[in-house]
Amino acid sequence: MSNKYDTIVVGGGHNGLTAATILANHGQKVLLVEKRSIFGGVAAGEEFHPGHWSTGLLQDTGSVRRNVITDLSLEKFGLETNGKRASTAILGKQGKCITISDDETQTAQSINRYSEKDSEAYLTYKNFITKITPFIRDIMDQAPPDLVSMGTGDLWQLAKNGLKLKRLGKATMMEFLKVAPMSVQDFLDERFETDFLKAGMSVPAVQGSFTSPRSAYTTLNLLLWECLSSDEVVGGPQALTSALVKAAQKSGVDLKSDSDVRQVVLDEQRKVKGIRLDNGEEFFANKVAATCAPQEAFFQLLEPNQIEYSLEHGIEHFRSRGTTAKLNLALSKPLRFNGQEDDAMFARTGNSWLEMEKAFDPIKYRNFSSEPILETHNTGKAPEGCATFSILVHYAPFELEGGWTDTARNELTENIIDTLSQYSPEVRDSIVGSELLTPIDLKERYGLPNGHIFHGEHAVDQLLTRPIPSCMQYNTPINGLYLCGSGSHPGGGITCLPGYLGAKRILKT
Numbered sequence: 456m457s458n459k460y461d462t463i464v465v466g467g468g469h470n471g472l473t474a475a476t477i478l479a480n481h482g483q484k485v486l487l488v489e490k491r492s493i494f495g496g497v498a499a500g501e502e503f504h505p506g507h508w509s510t511g512l513l514q515d516t517g518s519v520r521r522n523v524i525t526d527l528s529l530e531k532f533g534l535e536t537n538g539k540r541a542s543t544a545i546l547g548k549q550g551k552c553i554t555i556s557d558d559e560t561q562t563a564q565s566i567n568r569y570s571e572k573d574s575e576a577y578l579t580y581k582n583f584i585t586k587i588t589p590f591i592r593d594i595m596d597q598a599p600p601d602l603v604s605m606g607t608g609d610l611w612q613l614a615k616n617g618l619k620l621k622r623l624g625k626a627t628m629m630e631f632l633k634v635a636p637m638s639v640q641d642f643l644d645e646r647f648e649t650d651f652l653k654a655g656m657s658v659p660a661v662q663g664s665f666t667s668p669r670s671a672y673t674t675l676n677l678l679l680w681e682c683l684s685s686d687e688v689v690g691g692p693q694a695l696t697s698a699l700v701k702a703a704q705k706s707g708v709d710l711k712s713d714s715d716v717r718q719v720v721l722d723e724q725r726k727v728k729g730i731r732l733d734n735g736e737e738f739f740a741n742k743v744a745a746t747c748a749p750q751e752a753f754f755q756l757l758e759p760n761q762i763e764y765s766l767e768h769g770i771e772h773f774r775s776r777g778t779t780a781k782l783n784l785a786l787s788k789p790l791r792f793n794g795q796e797d798d799a800m801f802a803r804t805g806n807s808w809l810e811m812e813k814a815f816d817p818i819k820y821r822n823f824s825s826e827p828i829l830e831t832h833n834t835g836k837a838p839e840g841c842a843t844f845s846i847l848v849h850y851a852p853f854e855l856e857g858g859w860t861d862t863a864r865n866e867l868t869e870n871i872i873d874t875l876s877q878y879s880p881e882v883r884d885s886i887v888g889s890e891l892l893t894p895i896d897l898k899e900r901y902g903l904p905n906g907h908i909f910h911g912e913h914a915v916d917q918l919l920t921r922p923i924p925s926c927m928q929y930n931t932p933i934n935g936l937y938l939c940g941s942g943s944h945p946g947g948g949i950t951c952l953p954g955y956l957g958a959k960r961i962l963k964t
């Protein structure tokens with residue numbers, strides 16, 4: 456392996472793998488360096504109990520962008536999508552359950568068992584989502600215009616986006632502009648009446664954010680999630696990682712695991728010269744694409760005093776307060792939830808606005824709730840006749856009052872199991888093994904800043920100029936340093952887009 460490259464990619468998550476492959480496909484000599492022994496970043500699956508594999512931290516592959524799949528020819532490397540969005544069971548107490556599937560008529564029927572009005576409202580809601588989807592996808596699928604230098608091309612892009620908004624038609628455009636800044640609670644209250652349906656529907660709006668359903672702009676998050684998620688990858692995050700690794704290898708990317716980047720090395724003019732690993736090994740390139748979090752890129756990988764105060768201040772205040780924990784459960788048998796009629800891949804609790812607010816409240820005081828909000832996923836690998844549940848837990852603070860001691864960890868695990876038992880009474884007796892990952896563990900194992908699942912919150916001020924205005928175009932004030940991970944547009948989730956758009960930006964320079 457020669458040690459001179461055109462671009463070095465730091466981090467082998469799905470964004471790093473995507474960026475490296477795009478660059479190599481355009482003739483660049485690329486090195487990708489990953490500190491762990493496996494690729495996939497937070498999407499890498501791991502065995503947490505003999506025979507039981509989690510799907511990594513991730514559960515939902517419904518947002519992987521079609522243009523990335525096509526451009527990287529991922530289907531040639533074994534990637535299959537199932538043509539539809541996975542079903543989700545929205546759970547309520549006393550055995551209530553509604554299945555939201557890709558089939559709107561079936562979903563409306565499922566809702567109709569609780570409310571005829573809501574079943575009609577759901578079709579109207581989906582009709583609105585269908586209308587705004589092309590507009591939202593267009594905005595999220597392109598690099599944002601450069602609002603700082605605002606050249607002719609950027610003005611043109613802004614004008615085109617404005618035109619696309621107008622083309623939605625007056626009624627849809629006005630509805631979108633009215634509802635996007637609303638709290639998701641107000642938005643759903645205007646449309647639906649069934650408490651557990653509204654609460655369950657709102658979970659993607661608050662996922663990974665220090666917000667409750669009552670927070671302003673949470674509707675925007677719900678709309679983004681609705682518009683961007685579509686068909687799932689068959690085999691989940693691991694199948695995606697496997698196809699991305701094969702595509703990178705085929706394109707000639709040098710993949711180097713077990714290699715912790717300690718420093719991005721700059722020359723006297725503060726231009727990128729290469730990287731240094733923790734074992735002292737050096738590799739040279741005048742471009743580095745960092746897919747770790749922006750905080751790590753600027754504060755850990757650069758020597759102190761290399762960046763201006765305004766940049767340091769901006770990145771320091773890029774909000775990344777971890778709010779999510781993960782519990783993997785090894786079960787002796789497959790389980791269904793009360794009232795569940797089919798094999799929905801996902802399930803969500805929430806139950807009512809009041810209960811969601813109670814689950815959120817303790818995090819303000821650096822604590823966790825006795826009844827957290829849960830998102831479960833049941834497709835981790837398990838021995839014959841057994842099952843694996845992978846559970847996202849909202850809300851759990853990074854800095855727990857008193858620290859994440861064994862007692863605190865046990866208490867949160869018990870709270871989760873107690874909560875889950877209200878929806879599936881056999882769960883406790885079926886558990887044969889478990890693994891809890893608190894936000895502290897997410898930071899330590901995966902390098903996520905404050906354990907934040909998206910490298911930084913999806914708040915409206917952190918979306919379109921992500922992570923901060925002077926770095927929103929993937930390049931940074933450090934000549935040759937690019938940000939191509941979830942801290943860049945369009946943000947976290949398994950889209951592969953920050954890596955894809957970041958690589959396109961590198962190719963233009």
Ligand SMILES: Cc1cc2nc3c(=O)[nH]c(=O)nc-3n(C[C@H](O)[C@H](O)[C@H](O)COP(=O)(O)OP(=O)(O)OC[C@H]3O[C@@H](n4cnc5c(N)ncnc54)[C@H](O)[C@@H]3O)c2cc1C
Nearest residue numbers: 466468469470490496497514515716908940941947948949
């Ligand atoms: C618990 C949890 C659940 C989630 N659930 C979902 C979900 O269901 N659906 C969804 O779409 N999104 C989900 N997300 C969010 C999504 O996973 C992230 O936004 C996205 O995966 C980040 O991808 P990435 O490639 O940008 O970064 P990462 O996957 O974080 O990859 C960065 C890589 O860089 C490596 N690295 C960091 N520093 C260095 C260094 N110094 N040297 C070498 N390597 C380094 C890391 O080891 C890592 O492999 C979830 C996240 C978490 C934590």
